[in-house]
Amino acid sequence: MSDRILYSFRRCPYAMRARMALVISKSRCELREVKLSDKPQAMLDVSPKATVPVLVHSDGAFLEESLDIIRWALGHTDPEGWLEREDKELIAENDGPFKHALDHYKYPTRYDDCDPMPHRDRGEEFLRKLDARIAGQGQLCGDKRGLTDVAIFPFIRQFANHDRAWFDALDLPHVQQWLAGHLESDLFKTAMQREKPWQEGDAPIAMAL
Numbered sequence: 001m002s003d004r005i006l007y008s009f010r011r012c013p014y015a016m017r018a019r020m021a022l023v024i025s026k027s028r029c030e031l032r033e034v035k036l037s038d039k040p041q042a043m044l045d046v047s048p049k050a051t052v053p054v055l056v057h058s059d060g061a062f063l064e065e066s067l068d069i070i071r072w073a074l075g076h077t078d079p080e081g082w083l084e085r086e087d088k089e090l091i092a093e094n095d096g097p098f099k100h101a102l103d104h105y106k107y108p109t110r111y112d113d114c115d116p117m118p119h120r121d122r123g124e125e126f127l128r129k130l131d132a133r134i135a136g137q138g139q140l141c142g143d144k145r146g147l148t149d150v151a152i153f154p155f156i157r158q159f160a161n162h163d164r165a166w167f168d169a170l171d172l173p174h175v176q177q178w179l180a181g182h183l184e185s186d187l188f189k190t191a192m193q194r195e196k197p198w199q200e201g202d203a204p205i206a207m208a209l
Contacts, residue, residue: 003058004029006069006207007043009036010192013154014066015053019191020150021070022055023209025077029055031207032198040198067091070147085139085146094152098126102155106162123159127175130156134174145182153182 006022006029008015022029034043034052047054047064055069056062063069074083104111104119113119130152133140140148156179160167168176182188193208 002028002030002206005032005056006030007032007034007040007047007052007054007056007198009034009052010194012052013158014051016154016188016191017151018053018055018066018069018073019207020187021073021082021147022207023187023191024080024082025073026209027073027076028209029207030204031193031195032205033195035197038197040200042200067151070151074147080144080146082145082147082150085141085144085148087141087148090140090148091151093126094155098123098159099155101126102159106158124170127156127159127170127172130178131172131175134178139178149178149182153179157183 004027006019008019008031010016010033021027032040032043034040036052039050043054044050046056046060046062049064051064053066053069054062054064055072063072071083101119101122104113105116105123108114108116108119130140137143139145140152156175160179170176190208195205198205
């Protein structure tokens, strides 16, 4: 068992993309599933920011941003050359305007603006941009998956799943096929291992690689 610890939440898209990078790079770590409504004190002691994922190294150093974890993992081992296929501007658009639209579409009662439809429309605009980009090449930065695909597709998954019938009826064949391919991949299935929430004193559980 590695001294490295990953605090994660299985369904969080930020944690998903970090786990996939750790899996592809064969970065061994102990996996600690977090219950977001009852976050463990051990995680809060390390990272007062209190969001997942958090990767803690044996020397006490830690990373609390998913993209930092991804780049750290790939900086050690990048067997598929993901770092060569990173579009920082597109990832920033996903993490910024698209994530804003996603949150307001999925959780409208959390915000003053309770009409989710304009936010769904803005999210669809981003999907159409991705669809045009994927057409003819298969992935967002060429014909092979890379950092950009793995960084973005968990958020598209969340957007699609909120109203799957509506998403499936859209005329976005390239995005739909791209999403399905990532969801069906062995990498994603491995990264989505299911564990009960970690509590102090539990036996260590290795993250599947």
